[in-house]
């Protein structure tokens with residue numbers, strides 16, 4: 001725990017350490033090798049030079065071919081990491097991910113499995129508009145067999161991405177566009193975090209906020225402020241793995257506080273928040289002191305104009321007012 | 329066991345044995361479906377036996393196969409054990425996939441049957457990945473992916489051919505052009521005379537070959553060349569085998585969309601009577617010896633069918649197994 005690192009450095013660190021640790025870790029994606037600049041977001045910079053062009057391959061712009069090649073190589077014992085430049089482009093490879101990566105273990109009766117990691121990036125707030133901003137995690141959370149992972153600190157990014165790479169099932173690791181230079185404490189070398197386990201990020205007694213990724217950066221500030229200014233004690237549960245999600249940790253927390261708010265950047269309808277809220281009321285109906293609320297972005301296409309984009313996005317004020325509403 | 333360099337009566341006999349075996353299995357399956365002894369959707373390979381057999385004799389157990397719903401001939405030619413195959417068709421726990429994948433998702437890594445997909449064209453990108461792993465590990469292994477004429481019109485086909493050529497992957501793309509994609513005639517969906525012409529679009533690394541898939545010698549020689557090319561690291565081949573499917577898209581398909589004269593002309597070129605006659609003429613086996621072979625196969629098949637029919641169904645707990653590797 002020496003210095004600090006930012007999110008981009010965290011991803012780089014996990015990739016570097018994993019490639020160093022295991023020669024079966026290989027990488028493919030558009031522009032990822034150093035000759036092409038080490039990736040448009042520079043996350044893979046230096047890797048092809050260090051580990052060779054055989055293991056770090058720039059591909060044509062062919063998302064189905066990228067994910068398919070990752071799947072095939074994984075069936076043959078490799079641990080491929082496929083980079084899909086932006087999450088919206090994943091839609092081009094849905095068949096490979098949903099029909100094949102997610103299901104081959106089950107459909108083969110456990111004879112094969114698909115230890116791939118798909119790294120992708122997304123998030124609204126940078127003016128990238130309708131086709132370069134979507135958080136589509138709920139699409140994948142709806143399919144059994146895939147793990148969906150979203151970090152909320154650089155240290156977690158190292159631990160979770162490393163665990164994805166060495167997990168024996170397909171993992172979708174979502175990186176946030178807006179916070180790539182945000183820093184946090186640096187983890188120890190070889191840091192890993194278990195997948196499928198949520199983390200109580202802040203302990204509190206009045207209300208539980210459940211989320212993952214960027215909105216938790218806002219929630220931490222809000223929780224600190226509410227504690228200072230209004231004496232409200234917020235517990236934050238970071239899912240870390242969106243699917244399969246850690247019901248036990250969430251339910252234990254809400255059983256204690258009796259109140260819950262779910263936050264995510266993705267649009268509200270049919271989102272992860274709906275699943276979490278439904279489960280909480282199914283399991284803890286009698287113990288709830290208030291309805292379970294959600295703070296999310298709106299059910300529209302991500303707009304271009306900044307003023308509209310901000311109107312689309314969840315707002316920290318929404319999180320704060322949802323927390324307070326549960327206490328009324 | 330690798331085939332010899334030159335076509336000979338014994339090479340013909342190798343092809344014939346596999347083709348006959350496929351043919352007897354297919355007849356038994358159709359008999360069972362008719363009698364109600366098996367209830368399943370069945371995509372008969374009737375008419376395509378020599379395609380699978382002519383290729384299969386050149387493959388080693390360690391080579392990889394990716395095939396489709398119409399894949400029983402490919403799986404048998406690859407050496408997949410009958411009992412495991414049939415028990416899967418019968419949805420039994422003793423099936424290769426414990427009854428969880430079914431006929432469209434047959435998998436048996438021990439004989440190299442890595443993926444069977446029910447999605448048209450999706451096998452090609454995955455085959456690239458298997459071949460990529462082989463290339464990285466410097467293994468002596470080729471990957472065969474088979475698919476229909478209809479599959480050559482989907483994006484995955486083109487992305488996969490492009491990548492395989494670019495990376496010079498040890499893969500064979502075998503298109504079994506049977507004249508129809510479901511109910512649509514080849515010429516109404518595909519504006520090139522030969523699918524192999526499409527190889528030209530992907531550069532000199534990718535060989536494009538069209539062959540009469542009903543002709544054992546042509547099929548044997550073209551397969552030998554494609555396999556040798558892949559094994560030597562000289563690049564992939566798009567091998568188009570022209571053939572016909574006599575039982576329609578699925579067994580029971582009335583096939584009203586097939587013009588009667590086209591069907592009759594195809595029947596004249598039925599590969600099974602032709603190869604049988606060729607075997608007898610070559611002196612490799614007499615009619616009596618062939619009859620003996622048929623009886624031997626028939627007995628093997630009956631035994632495997634009995635095993636499948638007598639096996640138990642999966643227990644209900646099986647539904648929650650093989651979703652994730654680390655799940656309880």
Ligand SMILES: Cc1ncc(C[n+]2csc(CCOP(=O)(O)OP(=O)(O)O)c2C)c(N)n1
Nearest residue numbers: 398446447448476477478479506508509510
């Ligand atoms: C992506 C996709 N679209 C449609 C289908 C439905 N479908 C199943 S088989 C088939 C025809 C495929 O024809 P072809 O590739 O020539 O193979 P054949 O059945 O003749 O062996 C279609 C359209 C499918 N399985 N997958």
Ligand SMILES: [Mg+2]
Nearest residue numbers: 476477508509
């Ligand atoms: Mg066809």
